[in-house]
Amino acid sequence: MAFDPQREDYQRLALRFVYSLDDTDTAHEASAFMAFGRRFAQDRDSLPQSDSDRAFHLVTLASKAIDYELPFAPEDQAEKIIKDGHRILDEALALDSHCYDALRMQAAAANPSFDSFLTFLNESASEVRAYCTEQANNISPDVSNERRRLLSDLAMRPYLRWVANQAEEALICGRNRETLRLAEHALELDPSDMADVRFTAALAYAKLEDEAGLDRFVKSRHGSGQTRPFDDAWTYIAYLALAFKQHDMQRAFGHIKDLVARYPHAAEALIRQNEFPDGVFARLAVMPYSEDEIILALSESTVLLQEGVDLEGRGVLSSWIIQETARAWPQAMLAVIAQQTAVDQADQPGPHIQGGHQ
Amino acid sequence: MNARKELIQRLAIKRRRKLGELSDEAFGELEIAVREDPLKFIDDNEEDAFLLVTKALERHDESRQNDDFLDDDQYAQARTQRLKALLTASKQALSIDESCLDARLLGILASDRSQEETFGELLALHEETTRDLGEIPLSAAGDAWADVFVRPRLRLQAALARTAINTARFRKAQDLCLDLLARAPLDVLGARFTCALAMARLEDEDGFDWLDAREGRHGNAWFHLGRAILMYKLGRIPAARRALRGYDRLCTGGAYLILQPMYVDAYLPDRPAFESGSFEESLLCTHEADPIISDIPDFPAWASAQTGFLASAQSFCKRNGFEWRDWNEQL
Numbered sequence: 001m002a003f004d005p006q007r008e009d010y011q012r013l014a015l016r017f018v019y020s021l022d023d024t025d026t027a028h029e030a031s032a033f034m035a036f037g038r039r040f041a042q043d044r045d046s047l048p049q050s051d052s053d054r055a056f057h058l059v060t061l062a063s064k065a066i067d068y069e070l071p072f073a074p075e076d077q078a079e080k081i082i083k084d085g086h087r088i089l090d091e092a093l094a095l096d097s098h099c100y101d102a103l104r105m106q107a108a109a110a111n112p113s114f115d116s117f118l119t120f121l122n123e124s125a126s127e128v129r130a131y132c133t134e135q136a137n138n139i140s141p142d143v144s145n146e147r148r149r150l151l152s153d154l155a156m157r158p159y160l161r162w163v164a165n166q167a168e169e170a171l172i173c174g175r176n177r178e179t180l181r182l183a184e185h186a187l188e189l190d191p192s193d194m195a196d197v198r199f200t201a202a203l204a205y206a207k208l209e210d211e212a213g214l215d216r217f218v219k220s221r222h223g224s225g226q227t228r229p230f231d232d233a234w235t236y237i238a239y240l241a242l243a244f245k246q247h248d249m250q251r252a253f254g255h256i257k258d259l260v261a262r263y264p265h266a267a268e269a270l271i272r273q274n275e276f277p278d279g280v281f282a283r284l285a286v287m288p289y290s291e292d293e294i295i296l297a298l299s300e301s302t303v304l305l306q307e308g309v310d311l312e313g314r315g316v317l318s319s320w321i322i323q324e325t326a327r328a329w330p331q332a333m334l335a336v337i338a339q340q341t342a343v344d345q346a347d348q349p350g351p352h353i354q355g356g357h358q
Numbered sequence: 359m360n361a362r363k364e365l366i367q368r369l370a371i372k373r374r375r376k377l378g379e380l381s382d383e384a385f386g387e388l389e390i391a392v393r394e395d396p397l398k399f400i401d402d403n404e405e406d407a408f409l410l411v412t413k414a415l416e417r418h419d420e421s422r423q424n425d426d427f428l429d430d431d432q433y434a435q436a437r438t439q440r441l442k443a444l445l446t447a448s449k450q451a452l453s454i455d456e457s458c459l460d461a462r463l464l465g466i467l468a469s470d471r472s473q474e475e476t477f478g479e480l481l482a483l484h485e486e487t488t489r490d491l492g493e494i495p496l497s498a499a500g501d502a503w504a505d506v507f508v509r510p511r512l513r514l515q516a517a518l519a520r521t522a523i524n525t526a527r528f529r530k531a532q533d534l535c536l537d538l539l540a541r542a543p544l545d546v547l548g549a550r551f552t553c554a555l556a557m558a559r560l561e562d563e564d565g566f567d568w569l570d571a572r573e574g575r576h577g578n579a580w581f582h583l584g585r586a587i588l589m590y591k592l593g594r595i596p597a598a599r600r601a602l603r604g605y606d607r608l609c610t611g612g613a614y615l616i617l618q619p620m621y622v623d624a625y626l627p628d629r630p631a632f633e634s635g636s637f638e639e640s641l642l643c644t645h646e647a648d649p650i651i652s653d654i655p656d657f658p659a660w661a662s663a664q665t666g667f668l669a670s671a672q673s674f675c676k677r678n679g680f681e682w683r684d685w686n687e688q689l
Contacts, residue, residue, distance in 0.1 A: 059673065113659060114655065114656055115656035115660055116656075122593075129469045170593075172655075173654065173655075173656060174591055174653045174654035174655075174657075175561075175591050175592070175593055176561055176591070177561045177591075177592060178592070178593050179448065208560055208561060209527075209528055209529040209560060243654065244524065245527045245528075245529065245530065246529075246530065247477070247478070247481060247527065247530070265492070303653075307526035307649065307652075307653060308473065308474075308524060308525045308526035308649055309473045309524040309525070309648070309649055310472065310473065310474070311472050315526075316474050316524075316525045316526055319472075319474070330662075
């Protein structure tokens with residue numbers, strides 16, 4: 001599902017707009033709302049909004065720049081994008097000191113190590129939770145149940161993102177049990193798992209080589225109808241790693257085949273294994289089962305792929321996947337080499353080829 | 359591996375089988391006679407092959423004595439030659455007795471292939487041996503190590519467990535080590551050290567505690583570092599700090615080696631002997647822990663920021679005339 005910042009910005013203002021209308025006149029309400037879309041796009045300032053809405057809008061701008069543009073930007077523009085992004089986040093915090101998305105995004109850049117960023121996230125988590133919960137509970141009693149649900153859902157999202165970020169950082173820091181604990185907490189708060197924190201959890205189960213645990217996790221959530229079935233790249237990669245660690249190479253290769261069957265251009269992605277910086281607002285919102293999704297999942301799986309002592313320094317599992325994929329899909333290997341050569345010749349970074357800027 | 363000692367034991371035991379019952383005293387005399395001239399006591403291919411392995415290992419250890427005086431190119435050359443000689447000896451031994459397990463183990467390790475390939479070959483050999491010979495038998499003494507003819511199998515399993523760590527197969531490593539501890543509880547090969555690292559990596563606190571208690575909580579480099587890593591991973595920072603302090607205090611050069619890792623060549627076939635509390639102990643421990651430390655990328659920086667750790671590392675470096683490489687240069 002993922003958090004799409006633009007969509008959330010729209011939802012916030014739409015809800016506030018509807019709330020500002022007089023509920024009694026439905027015909028008027030309908031026509032006014034017709035105009036909302038146009039006003040949102042062209043004349044945002046004319047819409048009713050609070051400072052916290054304005055701050056969130058700035059967050060969406062910063063996220064667009066840092067998460068979605070920066071990884072594909074030419075080297076010489078990178079610094080400017082980062083600088084602008086952080087200036088925008090400063091503005092957001094000036095408008096709303098409780099804009100925890102902005103605070104978290106600033107901290108991601110300000111902390112020199114994963115470890116110190118995780119410490120920051122852990123230390124402030126209860127404050128963020130208390131604030132978001134209070135916002136979610138303080139919705140006017142006049143609001144209809146349906147809208148109340150939406151408003152409280154929006155109010156909790158910064159905390160959901162906070163916890164998902166904690167889980168992700170804990171995974172990078174090698175604190176896999178902490179990742180699982182955080183994921184469980186996030187899933188309790190939001191069983192529909194907007195943050196897709198279960199993907200991070202799947203990787204942590206594989207890191208702990210706890211296949212029975214992953215089986216239980218998948219089984220307990222499967223068929224709940226609240227999330228996609230567990231046929232996503234993260235789950236496949238987790239099972240692939242587990243099979244590889246048990247030296248069940250046939251089963252491991254079976255999961256490579258699953259990925260190739262499920263995702264377009266998966267063989268190329270498995271050979272390239274690009275590493276991108278994680279989204280600072282949230283995991284990038286990409287289409288389920290798209291090429292982007294498998295690229296993203298592989299990048300997050302670095303913690304599994306790059307483990308172990310390997311001659312090329314790539315990691316044991318990483319090398320094996322490249323070798324097996326290239327063997328089974330030689331044309332994919334040729335395509336990767338051809339693309340790489342073209343990029344080297346043009347000396348230009350292109351999407352999917354050169355990782356982002358760390 | 360003290361191959362010569364094992365050779366003498368093997369030959370004396372085989373001779374005793376021929377002679378029938380011998381008093382302890384008479385057996386002692388026999389051992390002395392074997393030590394003086396083992397060749398006189400070899401009367402089967404199995405021991406002929408084991409003698410070749412023994413000699414090859416002795417030559418190998420001898421040729422390593424000069425390593426400290428070689429520059430990088432010379433070292434690489436000497437190493438290649440050494441491994442080649444070992445490989446040749448392994449083949450020779452196997453041409454005499456194809457079932458010589460130590461020769462097969464050395465053959466795989468001396469091939470100097472990737473850890474992944476080595477793991478595959480060791481695993482295949484381990485499976486083949488179990489299939490052909492059954493599970494590792496317990497001796498009457500209750501420790502498989504007591505039977506000198508079973509030791510090659512224990513060595514193979516310990517080498518497989520260490521390679522499992524290097525190929526990020528931590529549960530495999532742990533299972534292999536626990537099996538070794540059950541069959542050979544005295545654990546002459548130190549499988550419990552490998553096990554401690556695997557449990558730390560798997561964040562298995564109960565398992566680690568059990569192992570530590572089994573060790574009488576006396577610990578050594580593996581246990582001190584293992585606990586520091588485990589607590590760090592579990593986010594229990596004050597406990598991690600205490601464990602790290604213990605590691606720094608009790609393990610010679612331990613702090614230095616976390617911040618300035620040093621190269622250690624592959625074990626042939628098992629972990630070299632070390633004095634308790636020595637620099638060698640810390641060196642072997644940090645070398646074996648490398649895949650686990652790499653998985654907690656901020657651990658060295660965190661350790662370095664703990665009171666006294668960096669100073670301890672630097673003063674060790676200075677006292678021993680080692681080189682201090684800058685972190686940024688390393689990256």
